Amino acid sequence: xxxxxxxxxxxxxxxxxxxxxxxxxxxxPTPTEHHFAFLVQGPGGPETLQIAAIAPPGxxxxxxxxxxxxxxxxxxxxxxxxxxxxxxxxxxxxxxxxPRIPWQYxxxxxxxxxxxxxxxxxxxxxxxxxxxxxxxxVEFLYSGQTTTPTGCAGDxxxxxxxxxxxxxxxxxxxxxxxxxxxxxxRGTSLVEGTPYFxxxxxxxxxxxxxxxxxxxxxxxxxxxxxHALGLAHSDHCPGAAMCPGEGALVHLExxxxxxxxxxxxxxxxxxxxxxxxxxxxxxxxxx
Ligand SMILES: [Zn+2]
Numbered sequence: 480x481x482x483x484x485x486x487x488x489x490x491x492x493x494x495x496x497x498x499x500x501x502x503x504x505x506x507x508p509t510p511t512e513h514h515f516a517f518l519v520q521g522p523g524g525p526e527t528l529q530i531a532a533i534a535p536p537g538x539x540x541x542x543x544x545x546x547x548x549x550x551x552x553x554x555x556x557x558x559x560x561x562x563x564x565x566x567x568x569x570x571x572x573x574x575x576x577x578p579r580i581p582w583q584y585x586x587x588x589x590x591x592x593x594x595x596x597x598x599x600x601x602x603x604x605x606x607x608x609x610x611x612x613x614x615x616x617v618e619f620l621y622s623g624q625t626t627t628p629t630g631c632a633g634d635x636x637x638x639x640x641x642x643x644x645x646x647x648x649x650x651x652x653x654x655x656x657x658x659x660x661x662x663x664x665r666g667t668s669l670v671e672g673t674p675y676f677x678x679x680x681x682x683x684x685x686x687x688x689x690x691x692x693x694x695x696x697x698x699x700x701x702x703x704x705x706h707a708l709g710l711a712h713s714d715h716c717p718g719a720a721m722c723p724g725e726g727a728l729v730h731l732e733x734x735x736x737x738x739x740x741x742x743x744x745x746x747x748x749x750x751x752x753x754x755x756x757x758x759x760x761x762x763x764x765x766x
Contacts, residue, residue, distance in 0.1 A: 642664045683703045
């Protein structure tokens with residue numbers, strides 16, 4: 480079992496307040512406190528380092544600079560959600576051991592409202608939106624079309640949900656009127672060096688009973704592939720690709736809250752030189 484150790488540090492940043500501002504007639508502004516947490520490698524396994532930093536009243540601070548300084552000082556430190564922070568992104572406590580994830584597309588049953596190639600391109604673009612997002616090593620590797628059905632399509636009473644070793648995106652009428660869903664299987668062991676269980680397989684099922692445009696389909700697929708990475712629904716709504724309901728049909732690229740969640744799961748890698756804008760680091764403090 481991983482061992483968790485909490486260290487709390489109190490940092491007073493920038494200049495101290497003057498005696499006048501401390502003892503003057505006006506009440507001092509409420510101090511802002513930022514919480515940070517990092518997964519680090521300890522001598523006996525993974526450890527969690529937590530930092531609570533308080534800002535001088537009424538003065539701006541730079542949480543991103545502070546977090547970057549901590550991360551730079553500790554080899555392999557990975558930002559994770561601080562327990563005391565305002566909840567925003569949420570995690571399903573699962574991730575892939577190897578974050579280069581193969582998948583295939585089964586076009587059978589696609590809606591007539593979209594040209595097959597338009598739907599195909601929108602689905603590819605949704606998956607591609609997560610490539611190296613947030614500076615993580617995450618990448619979905621498309622390996623072409625298939626006739627293999629998804630492992631969790633339709634009514635489970637007539638189509639038993641089975642793990643077949645293939646990650647498939649496909650179309651099927653969904654009981655209950657849902658627009659789409661992601662199913663995944665996870666193992667019982669943790670990915671080494673992380674507190675997350677290992678993802679073994681995912682399938683994404685899309686309902687053909689919806690008047691899609693190419694952008695609506697792309698946004699939905701981006702959202703579902705986010706689930707396939709281990710992201711749960713965000714509380715930062717509207718404003719995140721991982722928002723539930725109608726919020727899942729808005730964003731064509733991961734948003735800062737989504738990227739913060741992805742970083743928590745997969746950490747940062749050395750990015751290639753030609754990273755797109757979406758791969759810039761998000762802010763780590765989320766008060
Ligand atoms: Zn969802």
